[in-house]
Amino acid sequence: MTQVKSEFMLALNQICAERGIDPRMVIDAIKTAILAALKRDLGLAEEEALVGYEVSVNEETGAITVTKDGKDATPAGFGRIAAQVAKQVIMQRVREAEKDAIIADYSDKIGSLVTGMILRFDGPNVVIDIGRGQAMMPQAEAIPNEFYRLNQRVAVYIKEIRDTYKGKTIIVSRSAPELVKELFAREVPEVGAGSVEIVAIAREAGHRTKIAVKSTEDGIDPVGSCVGQKGVRVQAVINELNGEKIDIVEYSSNLVEYVKAALAPAEGFEVNIDESKRKVTVTVPDDQLSLAIGRGGQNARLAAKLLGFKVDIKGVTEGSVHSVTGEEEFEIDRLGLGSKVRNTLLDLKITTVKELETKLDSLKATIDELDPRAFVETGKAIARFYKKADMAKEEAEKAARFAAEREAENR
Structure with a gap:
């Protein structure tokens, strides 16, 4: 029999109480770890079983007993090993409990904005200190044309808790459209208070974003509120996104007016809507066609995403039709090239x-x-x-x- 001082059990109970861990779970883990240590001590192969061996821990005194077929079978000098194993198991359980508590805390914060500091790079991923814990920003969640450096402070959107090979991991994003929404909620009091609502967001991260806004109270200009005096509010968001262009349009329940706003800066065009097919056909003056489509089709794509409709754009005299669904994404966007x-x-x-x-x-x-x-x-x-x-x-x-x-x- 190996005696571990009763102070050990007192300390174990205190640690478990402070960390919210069930002591019996720790004791069971200690038993399992001691059996594994015993197997190594006896020189058994990993797949060989310890037939007849049993470990018991006296919950009052902390005494650890190893028996085989009911008889004491504790190897000489095993007390030191048992104490070391117990210490390692407790430390591991404490770390796991702390991580579980952090994960539970941030599970309630999914969908919110947080500012963190870049700690290190894990392959193509960025590890960020977000306060109580660490989060990972996968390559796919980074803005393509951004470059990150150690100790840089960045605003990120808490996207999800994901199971990875390292266990449960907090995933954050800078490319998510929701990041833009949360930044406006931070910079624009009317958005934060709910008197201005962001109805829809279409984003090509690192290049351009369109947002549609509406007022929920009389007397409030939703676009003006988001832009701010001399553009100070929208500029704060642009600065946080390292120069990403942002178009703010007013949402309208009149779909024709909404289409016209979404396709700005183009103007003077006719709109035909097939709601059953969720399709919009726009006939644009020839001198407005390039504006409506945008460079590389960007304006049309963002408008289609904002509307949630397929958009066909054609000139008055030109026969070709530019058709977008709002779902187009291109591999070259991952290179982070200039617009x-x-x-x-x-x-x-x-x-x-x-x-x-x-x-x-x-x-x-x-x-x-x-x-x-x-x-x-x-x-x-x-x-x-x-x-x-x-x-x-x-x-x-x-x-x-x-x-x-x-x-x-x-x-």
Whole structure:
């Protein structure tokens, strides 16, 4: 029999009470860990069973007993090992309890804005200190054309609690449309108070966002409230998003008026609506066609997302129809290119990184006209894209190995 001082049980009960842990769960974990340590001490292979062995812990005195077939079978010097194992198990359970408490706390904060500080980079992901705990911003949740540095403070949107190979993880985002909504709620008192409502948001993170707003109280200008005096409120949001352009339009229950607002800055067009097919057909004066579609089709895409309708845009005399559903996304958006280069590439029907890589040399003159530095930066962006893809593949393989190991342990 190995005696562990009763002070151990007092300390265990105190720690468990402070951390909200069931002492019996800790004691069961100690028993399991001691059996594993005993198996190693006896030189048994991992798959061999400890037939007839049993560990008991006296909950009053803390005495740990190892028996085999009902007889004392504690190896010589096993007391030190038992004490060490007990200490490790308690520390592990405390850490798990603290993490569970943090996860529970942030589960209630899903859908809210928080400001954190970048701690480190985990492959293509960014690990952020958000106060009580740490959160992960996966590559897909980052703004494509943003670069992050250690100790940088960033505003992020708490998106979800996700099961990863590291356990439950707080996932945050800077590319989510909801981030823009929460930033306006912070910067615009009327939005925070509910007297101005953000009805819809369409976003291409890092490039442009359109939001539709309406007033819930008489006498309040929803667009003016969001813009602020001399644009100070919307500029605060733009600054937080590192220069992302933001269009604010007034929502209308009159769908024709709403379509016209959503397609601004184009004007003077006719609108036909088929609500059963959720389709809008817009006939635009020829001199307004490029404005309605936007560079690379961006204005039309954002309008379609804002409306939740398919949008067909055609000129008065031109026969071609530009059709968007609001669901279009392009691989080159993940490169973080400047808007001018990105939109030029989309105009040239280049939407994938592979296409761009293949045609890059032939596009040098075109890109140089937009920005003399852009050609080199585009090449670097392509290299980063492939490097991140390789790192993401490694992370996925690591997660698969971890899951397989956990499954093998539980067999």
